[in-house]
Ligand SMILES: Nc1ncnc2c1ncn2[C@@H]1O[C@H](COP(=O)(O)OP(=O)(O)OP(=O)(O)O)[C@@H](O)[C@H]1O
């Protein structure tokens with residue numbers, strides 16, 4: 057009996073073979089995942105397991121300096137995970153359970169960090185709270201050393217808590233208010249309900265938020281580079297090992313060390329937490345959620361959330377302001393010099409290159425993500441879960457590692473039997489000045505989000521609707537184009553927005569791939585920051601955000617967020 | 629149906645369909661060696677309890693599932709491996725499966741557009757189909773702006789406009805309320821008879837099946853229990869399962885006394901009767917006599933076997949009695965409108981029956 061399921065899958069696969077178009081698309085998707093994601097990761101594994109690599113594991117793991125770096129990384133991840141989850145929880149709680157003013161404002165503030173380069177906040181924090189910061193020094197008169205763990209935790213929690221907030225908010229809204237009512241009905245007070253019902257029900261969400269933040273934090277390269285100071289973490293060490301020491305083997309070994317906790321978290325997330333959360337959130341909520349009226353609790357939480365908002369607004373305000381002044385923190389006269397540099401000057405190449413490459417990668421990533429989602433949800437075939445898993449690795453693996461993987465995998469052309477299958481993508485004389493590799497990385501990093509939103513959107517569509525189309529004589533391509541795609545339009549829109557924002561703001565994955573011919577904004581921002589030209593950096597940031605916002609507008613106009621199935625308002 | 633018009637249109641031979649079970653190690657046989665001929669122009673219903681494999685059989689015919697074994701042919705052409713969009717059939721879904729993002733008009737036009745039919749012709753066909761279905765003027769609406777009955781009509785129009793060789797229905801009326809269901813039932817009946825389109829209909833509602841069908845196929849646990857006209861199935865069920873599933877039935881044990889020329893004589897409820905022997909039997913064979921509730925009568929007559937009325941329910945069209953005859957509960961339906969009075973619960977009464985209505989089943 058053991059073989060029946062496989063047998064069944066083989067049968068289904070044969071059915072797939074009969075539809076040549078489906079088969080070609082599926083093979084392309086598999087090819088993409090293998091080449092763009094698995095091959096680079098495998099290259100790192102191979103390099104680290106080479107004769108040069110293996111001894112390095114022992115050397116690094118027994119060297120107190122490296123042990124310290126590993127500790128630093130784990131501590132940073134844990135702190136950001138805990139504090140970021142707390143802030144996300146706070147924001148979600150305020151939105152769902154409190155009846156207070158400015159909720160819309162808080163929501164928007166929480167969304168801002170998604171579309172800004174991750175180290176914009178770090179730079180801004182230096183200008184505001186650093187040794188000569190306009191707030192720390194200017195107002196309080198202290199020479200605060202923001203470099204190091206404290207500054208990193210501060211900046212990273214504010215940069216990353218959005219995802220936690222959205223996650224937990226979704227879960228809180230899905231919680232059945234009847235549960236609260238039942239508990240109250242049984243004589244529990246609000247605090248007891250919170251402790252014994254709300255928190256346990258949200259535990260999977262809280263755990264998964266913590267893990268997500270943990271991975272984001274240990275994978276982040278931009279913030280530690282700008283704000284780390286002497287506090288070294290694995291990601292920066294990897295960076296130094298490649299850029300400073302030209303030691304790709306050492307970098308590969310460190311990458312594997314960094315990869316272990318990241319992948320562990322990803323696997324736990326995928327196979328354990330997702331299973332629990334399915335059980336805990338049940339069906340449609342009935343009744344209205346009760347709001348909390350205790351004034352101390354209510355206004356206390358409100359004040360805490362507003363304080364976080366204030367911080368975010370301050371930091372982003374400083375970016376916007378700093379872009380228009382001569383030397384932020386030192387000379388405050390108004391100038392358009394920085395914008396001139398970015399838009400017309402030497403900085404403009406990065407702006408153009410980044411926008412063009414992101415624009416190429418975005419639709420491809422969204423389409424690949426949606427197509428994989430389609431196969432994962434709707435088709436039965438051998439290796440379905442592997443395809444899903446492989447595609448998700450694009451984001452589960454830290455960007456730095458993807459970058460090194462690309463260097464290792466594509467520094468020479470890949471030939472099979474004397475025929476070039478994949479040309480040289482990275483380093484000097486790479487095709488298109490390395491642009492192809494960068495586009496591939498952008499796609500790799502963006503596919504997972506499109507895939508997940510595609511999966512959740514598709515699982516809500518009754519397969520009978522697609523079968524009806526087939527029953528009426530349409531083939532799979534026509535059914536996908538005319539029925540499936542319009543119905544998952546919101547997921548496509550989300551995928552596009554995410555892919556573009558991700559591509560424009562990513563640094564860790566492409567920092568090793570830029571060449572003199574191809575300039576990338578995030579990398580330029582980093583250069584400007586490292587050389588203390590904060591004004592230029594801020595101008596870049598502002599323009600980057602503007603480009604992303606314009607792109608969102610364009611996607612909205614082109615794709616929209618309506619499926620056309622929404623209930624129309626009567627009388628219109 | 630006359631003999632010569634009985635052209636086999638669709639043929640199922642020894643169809644087996646297995647699904648992996650929950651553990652993924654074993655298999656569930658949803659359809660178990662089903663063979664079936666469907667004649668041109670007939671209305672055939674697959675009837676059976678939940679989970680008996682009706683939907684799976686229909687989906688195998690439509691091509692949405694591939695059989696593990698067996699062959700399906702349409703007009704003597706093997707279509708077992710043909711993809712569903714190439715089969716000249718249209719399926720009407722239980723939950724309608726209308727395209728929610730398209731207008732009613734576009735829903736109905738969808739299949740014709742796949743065929744690359746000229747626009748003007750599509751417009752004409754769709755409009756006439758909408759009018760036939762009483763949906764004239766609703767072409768611009770979205771499905772979610774229609775009532776359940778209207779949505780069902782759109783689903784029907786969408787399939788009918790394709791003029792398919794075979795129309796397939798999977799419990800199309802089960803989402804409608806009782807009144808609407810009866811109304812749509814007669815509409816489907818009228819349409820099918822006037823268009824003469826071959827139809828295969830899945831339901832677990834025996835009244836619906838009898839009202840609509842030329843032939844009924846009763847399924848149980850993936851197998852065909854019995855095939856026949858509604859009358860055959862109702863009056864001459866082959867098994868207890870079929871007798872029970874199609875309406876109410878009383879089962880009384882009896883022993884064959886003498887068998888001659890396919891006729892058997894036996895004694896039942898104090899009467900000597902002679903009836904057809906529907907299967908091989910000899911004198912002394914234990915059999916079960918089936919009597920429908922309306923074939924039994926209650927009478928104040930001391931010469932008849934006496935029983936006690938346990939429950940009497942007035943249902944408007946009939947009075948239903950549950951009576952206790954020597955420890956067995958028997959259902960009796962009295963639908964004689966001339967009878968004005970009801971026997972009271974607890975009353976002792978004589979039982980009579982119509983001998984011609986007795987049908988024998990294997991023990
Ligand atoms: N895709 C599937 N995967 C696994 N098992 C299935 C699948 N489809 C049907 N089955 C199983 O096959 C059996 C027959 O199912 P089917 O849907 O054909 O029943 P049905 O007669 O239509 O029942 P109902 O009246 O409830 O619709 C059931 O045991 C069902 O659980």
Ligand SMILES: [Mg+2]
Nearest residue numbers: 682683684798
């Ligand atoms: Mg069914």
